[in-house]
Amino acid sequence: xxxxxxxxxxxxxxxxxxxxxxxxxxxxxxxxxxxxxxxxxxxxxxxxxxxxxxxxxxxxxxxxxxxxxxxxxxxxxxxxxxxxxxxxxxxxxxxxxxxxxxxxxxxxxxxxxxxxxxxxxxxxxxxxxxxxxxxxxxxxxxxxxxxxxxxxxxxxxxxxx
Amino acid sequence: xxxxxxxxxxxxxxxxxxxxxxxxxxxxxxxxxxxxxxxxxxxxxxxxxxxxxxxxxxxxxxxxxxxxxxxxxxxxxxxxxxxxxxxxxxxxxxxxxxxxxxxxxxxxxxxxxxxxxxxxxxxxxxxxxxxxxxxxxxxxxxxxxxxxxxxxxxxxxxxxxxxxxxxxxxxxxxxxxxxxxxxxxxxxxxxxxxxxxxxxxxxxxxxxxxxxxxxxxxxxxxxxxxxxxxxxxxxxxxxxxxxxxxxxxxxxxxxxxxxxxxxxxxxxxxxxxxxxxxxxxxxxxxxxxxxxxxxxxxxxxxxxxxxxxxxxxxxxxxxxxxxxxxxxxxxxxxxxxxxxxxxxxxxxxxxxxxxxxxxxxxxxxxxxxxxxxxxxxxxxxxxxxxxxxxxxxxxxxxxxxxxxxxxxxxxxxxxxxxxxxxxxxxxxxxxxxxxxxxxxxxxxxxxxxxxxxxxxxxxxxxxxxxxx
Numbered sequence: 109x110x111x112x113x114x115x116x117x118x119x120x121x122x123x124x125x126x127x128x129x130x131x132x133x134x135x136x137x138x139x140x141x142x143x144x145x146x147x148x149x150x151x152x153x154x155x156x157x158x159x160x161x162x163x164x165x166x167x168x169x170x171x172x173x174x175x176x177x178x179x180x181x182x183x184x185x186x187x188x189x190x191x192x193x194x195x196x197x198x199x200x201x202x203x204x205x206x207x208x209x210x211x212x213x214x215x216x217x218x219x220x221x222x223x224x225x226x227x228x229x230x231x232x233x234x235x236x237x238x239x240x241x242x243x244x245x246x247x248x249x250x251x252x253x254x255x256x257x258x259x260x261x262x263x264x265x266x267x268x269x
Numbered sequence: 270x271x272x273x274x275x276x277x278x279x280x281x282x283x284x285x286x287x288x289x290x291x292x293x294x295x296x297x298x299x300x301x302x303x304x305x306x307x308x309x310x311x312x313x314x315x316x317x318x319x320x321x322x323x324x325x326x327x328x329x330x331x332x333x334x335x336x337x338x339x340x341x342x343x344x345x346x347x348x349x350x351x352x353x354x355x356x357x358x359x360x361x362x363x364x365x366x367x368x369x370x371x372x373x374x375x376x377x378x379x380x381x382x383x384x385x386x387x388x389x390x391x392x393x394x395x396x397x398x399x400x401x402x403x404x405x406x407x408x409x410x411x412x413x414x415x416x417x418x419x420x421x422x423x424x425x426x427x428x429x430x431x432x433x434x435x436x437x438x439x440x441x442x443x444x445x446x447x448x449x450x451x452x453x454x455x456x457x458x459x460x461x462x463x464x465x466x467x468x469x470x471x472x473x474x475x476x477x478x479x480x481x482x483x484x485x486x487x488x489x490x491x492x493x494x495x496x497x498x499x500x501x502x503x504x505x506x507x508x509x510x511x512x513x514x515x516x517x518x519x520x521x522x523x524x525x526x527x528x529x530x531x532x533x534x535x536x537x538x539x540x541x542x543x544x545x546x547x548x549x550x551x552x553x554x555x556x557x558x559x560x561x562x563x564x565x566x567x568x569x570x571x572x573x574x575x576x577x578x579x580x581x582x583x584x585x586x587x588x589x590x591x592x593x594x595x596x597x598x599x600x601x602x603x604x605x606x607x608x609x610x611x612x613x614x615x616x617x618x619x620x621x622x623x624x625x626x627x628x629x630x631x632x633x634x635x636x637x638x639x640x641x642x643x644x645x646x647x648x649x650x651x652x653x654x655x656x657x658x659x660x661x662x663x664x665x666x667x668x669x670x671x672x673x674x675x676x677x678x679x680x681x682x683x684x685x686x687x688x689x690x691x692x693x694x695x696x697x698x699x700x701x702x703x704x705x706x707x708x709x710x711x712x713x714x715x716x717x718x719x720x721x722x723x724x725x726x727x728x729x730x731x732x733x734x735x736x737x
Contacts (some may be wrong), residue, residue, distance in 0.1 A: 118347075120329040121326060124322060124329060128323070128326065131319065132319075132361065140383035140385050142381065142383055143366070143370075143384060144381050193349050232319045247385075
């Protein structure tokens with residue numbers, strides 16, 4: 109009887125250790141940030157974008173649409189559709205400190221609300237894209253995409269880290 | 270969740286206390302455990318899984334060591350496995366980014382890596398787990414049979430996030446049986462309020478002054494400004510951390526637990542050795558019991574003892590953070606303790622009391638410069654400013670800060686010495702035996718409401734030791 113209990117504790121500690129390793133691997137795959145530079149990540153994301161529908165926007169557009177100053181961050185990549193009939197846009201920001209994550213995510217959520225109000229009545233397809241907006245915070249990188257290809261853009265972002 | 274948050278003070282704590290006191294004795298540990306898991310998950314919804322896995326791992330490791338106790342070689346292997354896994358997990362989350370950054374800076378390489386945030390409290394709960402494992406191996410304690418009780422020991426919310434590091438041997442009996450009463454609830458609440466006031470009023474206000482001064486480039490600081498910045502940080506970190514520890518001890522008492530004190534007026538010390546007997550006592554005790562003594566302590570040659578001290582203090586520095594400034598801070602204290610022990614300790618003892626006090630405080634202040642600096646280069650520039658290498662002796666801005674905040678510094682000095690507590694007891698009319706008068710209740714309620722007023726008007730101010 110004693111021998112059997114000895115075995116249980118010994119086996120369980122190895123099992124739990126293996127589970128911890130698996131858990132850490134999952135964390136690294138799905139939640140981790142990256143030591144890569146903003147330019148490296150931005151180049152990878154830019155390469156995946158459909159530039160026929162999306163155009164790179166300037167700092168004023170970021171300020172106008174999100175209320176954010178690009179100078180406050182390590183890097184900003186902002187693409188949006190030129191047509192006012194389209195809600196498509198992709199934003200990548202690298203914050204300088206963790207404190208900035210909340211202000212950026214608040215701005216993203218507010219942007220979704222504002223755009224939903226604008227599109228809900230007359231462009232249900234665009235409103236659906238907004239409802240399915242893809243947001244991800246990975247360490248200091250914040251990714252946001254409103255697009256029919258948002259999943260593909262997100263995949264490119266995840267791969268770039 | 271922070272102790273110094275409105276959510277904790279007016280929602281979490283009252284609800285948990287009410288449920289805890291209503292349920293029969295058998296239900297108290299499960300209630301406290303559930304509250305602790307919720308408390309942690311509130312701030313760390315992802316890493317709560319890591320903590321639970323760590324609890325289960327250490328529970329089985331403890332049992333495995335005990336079951337192999339008849340075969341010392343097997344027990345030792347089992348203990349080494351448990352210690353290695355705990356250190357590996359802590360090391361991975363805390364140091365692997367630092368290690369790769371260091372490699373990238375010294376080698377012609379640029380190894381990219383995935384960054385994970387440091388799980389809050391991991392340094393504290395890992396050290397508690399290690400003390401449990403080693404004490405079982407040493408046969409100082411028996412392993413806990415009830416996994417819920419063990420989980421409560423590791424995750425108990427009053428001390429989970431920033432200590433004190435409670436050794437299992439100190440709390441083993443209390444996990445099974447403890448005294449819960451209205452008197453102890455009241456005593457705990459008083460200790461908690463003192464800690465809250467220390468943090469919210471004194472730590473946050475002195476912290477604001479430090480932020481203001483440290484925002485100026487070190488080379489543009491006058492001597493007085495640099496010293497005021499350093500002194501402000503010394504008060505901030507003391508009231509921040511000892512305030513948290515008081516809150517933890519007070520909360521523990523409210524739930525029937527007795528935790529050892531973590532601070533004993535460190536700024537009244539007259540030597541560096543004394544300072545470390547009074548500062549973060551639970552960490553110093555841990556390193557003494559589980560690193561210094563196993564290395565041979567002082568029962569060895571002087572050379573070996575010096576090596577032991579330097580190992581312990583390098584590890585103490587590293588425990589505080591994965592950065593060279595913390596390692597420098599640890600080494601600085603290692604060198605000072607070696608010097609006090611082998612070179613100038615006897616001479617210091619012969620100095621007048623006031624000189625000994627100044628000696629200790631000046632060295633502690635220099636130590637804090639390494640601690641708060643983002644890099645060793647900045648620390649050296651800041652130290653240069655403190656000793657005249659900055660922008661002159663004094664500046665009008667600093668005098669304005671001193672004149673407009675003299676009362677704050679007076680309170681901070683009083684609060685750092687036994688005189689502050691004696692004054693509080695005199696004002697409230699409470700006796701050393703814990704008699705509580707009406708004036709005590711009024712004063713403590715006053716302190717509580719002032720602290721809450723600061724809380725609701727202040728910006729977010731997490732505890733400094735959360736990042737360790």
